[in-house]
Amino acid sequence: MAARARLLAGDRLPRRRQPRLHLHTHALPAPRRAQDGPRHLAPPGARAPRERPRRPATARQPRRPRLRDDPAARRPAGGGRVKALLENVRPWRHDLGGCLHGCLATLLEHRGVPALPVLGAAWTFRHFPGGVRREEYYYPCADGESLLTALAPHHPVRSVWHEPADAATGWEQVRDAVAAGTPVAVAVDNYHLPFRPAYRDVHSNHLVVVHGYDEERGTVRVLDAVPPAFHGDITLAELTASRDSGNELVHERDMFFTGVHIDNRWLSLELDAAPGDFPALDRAEVARVLALNLAHFAAPPDGDACTGLAGQQAFLEGTVKRLTAGEDIRDELFVAAGAALACTAVHADWLALAGRTLDLPGLVEQARSVERVAHHWSAVRIMAALTRDGGLTPRRLAGRVHALLKDHESALTALDDERAEL
Structure with a gap:
């Protein structure tokens, strides 16, 4: 494991953009029900009907009122459009990012806003004790703060979670937005998604883009940039099943992103400035962003939240102490580390882009330093998973935490030097 972690820390990560895919069939062979081996049998009665798990309240996300629209009031006489397909909807992928960055990047670029200068500018650490949700698209948000604002605080962007009353209303809202x-x-x-490897095997929440539909054929156009990647049609019934799922925790392979009802939720993006009014990636913008990030890490923690460099140290060292005491740290550390990993890795690409664009080789060099910190977070995430079988000792985790904090401080010092030269 130590050798694997060292390899992680040494890897270089080029930013990749997936080519636009036009798949008219499912990306995977015809599905078949998986058979659990004897080590993965669910307990007796595990698949019996049960009360749907309640999703933790998402008070940190502003949302629209849960009012059901009158479909007849929105449709023109004659039944309205039964099909739509939006163009210029392209996949965006970062190997150390996830579905959240990928989907938001696709939505931004469809609106004419380059994704990396917005999503990669901020480098932060925030952790709210008790606020981690078992969702692949989790990102730490303060009360009243939108998901996209938390991810891209240096730019005029917001997002809104919509929480429809039921599956029918949820589809009406998504269809009308696309139309x-x-x-x-x-x-x-x-x-419930035929193109995902977890199909009919394990439950796990996820985020995909919808940009077309054909109600006569009963199909929906879906884009998922996360490998194995899919861009094509699935049936409306399949999408509805996946959106209305209870996301049940059935057996021991349902880990990390399970046990939270999906609730037919969908996410829309809001721009608070015209695309042409977003700041250009010039020296003044780089100096502004670096100053904001450095100030964030230098500031003391905000209340009970773990923020900045001091908060990051408190969270990681506290996790080591909890592991030493025999506490279960797996899910919280895995999910929280995933958010920090994605933020750090995408910021490294932002630094590299700024350095190449402005002919600043020092920024390109520091991009590699920040990328190294991202690989430390990747190793921490792997270690979190190892706690399941007792394969991680507190000493090993403490060693990785020490290396991460040391390299993070070194990167901040070097970035401050680069800022002073701008």
């Missing part, structure tokens, strides 16, 4: 020319991201359960 109006706006692609959206929808929360789904991979268990």
